[in-house]
Amino acid sequence: MGLLTASIFLGMMVGGYMWGYLADQKGRRRVLVMSLTVNGLFGGLASLAPWFWLFLLMRFISGIGVGGSLPVIFSYFSEFMPRLRRGAMISCLATFWMAGNILAAGLAWLVIPRTWVQFFLGALDFKSWRVFVVLCSVPSISSALIFKLFMPESPKFLMEANREKEAIQVFRLMFKLNMKGKEKALPEFGLHTSSTQKGDKDKSRSLGSSKERLANILKKALAPIKKIFQSPFRSRSIPLLIIFYSISFGYYGLWMWFPELFERTEDGGSPCANVSRPSVAANETCVTVKTAVYTDGFITAAANLPGNIFTILVMDSIGGKALLSGSLLLSSLSVFFIYVVQTKAQSLILSCIFSGVSVIAWNALDVVGTELYPTKLRSSALGFFTGVGRVAAIMGNLVFGRLVDANCAVPILLVSALLLTGGLVGLLLPQTRQTELT
Template sequence: KLSYEEAVEGAFGLFHWLLLLACGWANASDAVEILCVSFLLPTARCDLLLSSADMGLLTASIFLMMVGGYVWGYLADQRGRCKVLVVSLTVNGVFGCLASFSPWFWLFLLLRFLSGVRVGGSIPVIFSYFSEFMPRLRRGAMISALATFWMAGNILAALAWMVIPRTWAHVSLGALDFQSWRLFVVLCSIPSLSSALIFKLLMPESPKFLMEGLSPIKKIFSGALKGRSSALLIVFYCISFYYGLWMWFPELFERVEGGGSPCANISLPSALHNQSCYPVKTAVYMEGFIVAASNLPGNIFTILVMDSTGGKALLGSLMVSSLSVFLIYVVQTKTQSLALSCVFSGVSVIAWNALDVVGTELYPTQLSSALGFFTGVGRVAAIMGNIIFGKLVDTNCAVPILLVSALLLTGGLVSLLLPQTKQTELT
C-alpha cells in the first residue's frame, strides 16, 4: 500500500502540464480582475466624476471581501476544491461584466465589491488544489510556474491601451454612455467565466480531498502552528499593503508625464471633467504594460531556483522591493521612475511566488481555510493601502509611498522567523 506522496510521485505526466494551464488561467483571471481597475482610473474618473478619494475606494473595492479567503477556503475543505472554484470564478465573471453597464459610481462600486467576493476565495483554493496533484520534488518549481501566470494576467490587463483609447467602442445605449473603458471591463470578465467552464467540464476533484474526506479544521494559532502563523500574518499584511502603490501606478505615471517626482505634480479639480481626459494618453498604458512585463525575469528566476533554495530564502527579496519603492519617491525624471517601477515589479514577484510556496507547505493541505485566512488579512492590508493612497495622494503623497517601503522592509525581516519548507512532504 502506497502513501499519498508515493502515489503522486510516480504519476507525473502530461495531465500535470494541462493542470498547470487550467489553474494558471484561473490565476491569471485573478490578476486581470484586480488590476483592471487601475487602468480604468485615468478615463473612468471623468465619466463617473470621481475624486481621488473615490478612486481610492474603487481600487479598494476588489479587496473589500475581507473574509472571502477564509469562507471560500472553508467551503473548499467541506465541499471540494473544484466545485468551489467553479462557483467563485462564475461569481466574479458575472458581477464583473454587470459592472460595465453601471451608470452611477455607487452601483459600479457595489458590483466591483461583489466581484471581489470571488477573488478573495479562489487564489488560496487554486494553489491548494494544484499542490495536491504535485510530487514533492517538483512541487516548488511547479507552484512557481503557476504563480507566473499572475504576470500573464497582469500583461492582459495592461493591454488596456489597445481598447480604452479607441473611439469606435463609444456607443450610446439610451441614458448610458458606453465608453471604451466599459468595453474593457466586459473583456476583463472573460478569463473568469472561461476558467469556470474549464474546471466544470474538464478538471477532476483533488485526490487528497477525496481520500481524506471531511477532516476537522485545526486552529492555526495554537500549538506548533502558532509561531509560524503569527509571522506569516505579518508577512502577508506587509506585502499586500503595496497594492495601494501598485493600483495607483497608471495615475502616478500620468502625473510624471512632464517630468519630476510623482508627488510633485498634483491633479487639479479640472481633471474631473471629460475634456481633461480625452483624447486618452496611450503612454500611460504602455508604461503599465512595460511594468507588467518586467515580472518575467523574477518569474523565471523563481522557477529555476525555488526547489534548490526554498521559499524562505527568496522572501528576503522584500527588502530589495523596499529599497526600490523608496527610490521611486526620490527620483526626479519619468525614465528613472519607470525603471525603478520595473525593478520593483520584477523583485516583488519573487517574494509573492515564494510566499505562495511557503504558505502552501506550512500547513496541512486540507486546511485551505488557513491560507485563505492569510489571504483575507492581505485583503485588509490592500484595502487600507488603497484608501490611504486615495486620501493622501493629493496632499501628502510621501506618506503612503514611504509607508509601503517601511512595511516591505518589515515583512522581509519577519520572514526570517519562518521555518524552512524546502521539499517538505505535504501532510
C-alpha cells in the same frame, strides 16, 4: 480611484476566508467553479451599471469571487504536484498572474482609447471602457466551464474526506495521462490517511433555536482560524500574518498609484514635488486618459517576467523562505529610491525593478503558504491570510489616496518600511523546501 480599487479588494477580503473554508469542507474543485462563476458573472454585469454606486456594488460581488479563486487554486494545484518539483510548478502557476496583468494592461491599451468602440444598449451608452469590463470577465467564465467539465477533484482532499474510491479514480486518471504512449499498467496500491473527518456530523443542524444554530455555524466556521493560531501552527501563522499585511499594503498601494506618480514626473522632478492636479469642469462625465498610462502599465506588468523565470529555476534548490525574505528586502530598497527620482524614465525603471523583484516574494509566499499547513486547514489558512492581505490593500489605497497630494513621501517611505519589516520577519518561518504535504 481609491473607492473603485477598494470595492473589489473589500469583496476579496470577504470572499477569501469564506471560499477557503468551504474548499476545506466541500472540495477544491466545486468551490473553484462557484467562485469563478461569481467573479465572471458579476464582473460582466458591472459593465451594464448605469450608476457609479451600482458599478461599485457589482465590482464588490465580483471581488468576492476573486477572493475564492486565489487561495483555493494554489491548494488545489499543489496537491497534485510531486514533492521534488512542487516549488517550481507552483511558481509556474503564479506566472499566469503576470500573464493576466500583461493581458489586462494590453487589452486596456487596445480597447479603452478607441472612441469608435461605442454603441447604445437601450438607454445605456455602451462606451469602450464597458467593453473592456466585459472582456475582463471572459477568462473567469471560461475557466469555470473548464473546471466543471474536465478537471478532477484534488486527491489529497478526497483522501482527507475519506472518499477513497474517488481518490483512486483520480490517481488512475493521473497515471493514464502521465504514461500516455507508454505501455505500463498501474501497479496495485492502497491509500493511507490520518483523516479524522469520518463520521463528523454537522452540529449546526442539531435541534435548538435559530440563534443557537447560527452560533454553532459561526463557531464551526471560525474554528480553522483558532486552530492556525494555536500550537504547533502559531509560530508560523503570526509571521505569515505580518508578511501578508506588509507585502499587500505595499504592493497594491503602490501599484494602483503608479500611473499618478508617472504623470507627476513627466516634466521632471520628484513625484512628491509635483502635486498640481488638472481641474475637471462640473459638466464633464469622463476624463480623457493619456495613452502613456497604458504603455507604462504594460511595461510595468511585463517587468515581472524575469522574476517569474528566476523563481521557477531556483525555487526547489534555494527554497521559498530565503527567496521570500531576500525579495522583500530588495523591494523595500527599490521603493525607497522611488522617492528620490527626478525623471519619468527613472521612475519607470524603478517601478519595473520593484515589480520584477516583488513578484519573487509573491511566488515564494504562494509556495510557502501551501506547505505550512495540512490539507484540512490549507485552503482556510490561505483564505484567511489573503483576506488579511485585502484589508491591507484597501488601507494602502486609502492611505495613498489621502496623502498622495498632501505629502506623498509619507506613503512611499511607509511602504518601504513595511516591506523591510516583512523581509526580516520572514526569517522566522520554518524551512519547508521539498517537504511532503500532510
